[in-house]
Amino acid sequence: MLDPQTIHERIKLIESKRESLLRLLEQPDLGTLRIDVNQALEEIDDLIDEFKRTFPESELN
Numbered sequence: 001m002l003d004p005q006t007i008h009e010r011i012k013l014i015e016s017k018r019e020s021l022l023r024l025l026e027q028p029d030l031g032t033l034r035i036d037v038n039q040a041l042e043e044i045d046d047l048i049d050e051f052k053r054t055f056p057e058s059e060l061n
Contacts, residue, residue, distance in 0.1 A: 004055055011051045018044050 002010075021041050025034065 007051065008055070011048060014044055015048055 018041065021037050021044070024030065024037050025041075030037065
């Protein structure tokens with residue numbers, strides 16, 4: 001079982017990688033992969049929102 005601090009660190013890591021997906025969406029030749037990238041962004045956002053609801057005192061910086 002993970003402690004809240006470890007989860008917080010992993011969420012911060014995931015959030016930092018979100019920017020890479022946003023940059024990927026800017027590529028004009030992405031094709032159908034754009035659907036997968038959008039889905040990944042939605043899932044990351046949902047994960048971060050759920051984390052914030054579960055640990056409301058935590059701040060992701």
